[in-house]
Amino acid sequence: MKIVFDFGGVLFRWHPPSFLARVWPHRVPDETVGAEVAQTFFQSYTGDWGAFDQGLADAATTADRITARTGWPRAEIVTVMDAVPQELQLIEGTAALIQDLKAQGHTLHFLSNMPEPYADHLETHHPLGEWFESGIFSGHVKQSKPHTPIFELAAQQFGAKPQELVFLDDHPANIEAATALGWQAVLFTTPEAAREALQARGLLAAA
Missing domain, CATH: 3.40.50.1000 (HAD superfamily/HAD-like)
Incomplete structure (x- = not known):
């Protein structure tokens, strides 16, 4: 076997609600809000993030797409993306x-x-x-x-x-x-x- x-x-x-609460405290005060923001940011691993998962978009393109979709500042998007390795x-x-x-x-x-x-x-x-x-x-x-x-x-x-x-x-x-x-x-x-x-x-x- x-x-x-x-x-x-x-x-x-990998626990997005607590991860976002740590790296984005000004937007995510607790894990309850973190769960909601995670749905928007990671799109249940479809959409922009799904393309990133599949190697169909690089990190810079993914940051651009999330920024355009959400209106969040690109620098803040990049902060989250850059923090993922430490989360793992x-x-x-x-x-x-x-x-x-x-x-x-x-x-x-x-x-x-x-x-x-x-x-x-x-x-x-x-x-x-x-x-x-x-x-x-x-x-x-x-x-x-x-x-x-x-x-x-x-x-x-x-x-x-x-x-x-x-x-x-x-x-x-x-x-x-x-x-x-x-x-x-x-x-x-x-x-x-x-x-x-x-x-x-x-x-x-x-x-």
Whole structure:
């Protein structure tokens, strides 16, 4: 069995409401407002940000488009975009889970919606090649979840039939897309819950 990890919100911290409250306190006084502003800024990872995710627009173009769409000052948009790498802190519980899965002989891959600049940052600052046999960043392949082509490309690259893949992701739409194509999938909430789910499937021995 091959186990496939999403990154944002699974292996690396990504919580837009609290992120925006930290980097944009003059616009986002708390996480409740942060959730509302995140919908406008990131458009549920469609639109301007979706094109950035897919490598169809660079950071400067994305900043221009968000500015034109929202009326927010471009410099403030760039501040948020430049702060994203710092937001992507390693989630230690997931890192420990990865090490345990590898120790028990599983092959690991990743499948992440990630704009190219942030993908490059993660590749530079974390030993992805040690943790994963291979992986796909949306920005590198010009496709993104939850669309079918990226899942088909992933199965091909990972050398597995869909039913041989177990996918951990924190977005229900991505889980639904994967299972519709025959993948096994676990909706990620916390490292502890993911560990329990993998143990229940017989993929990880209990500690």
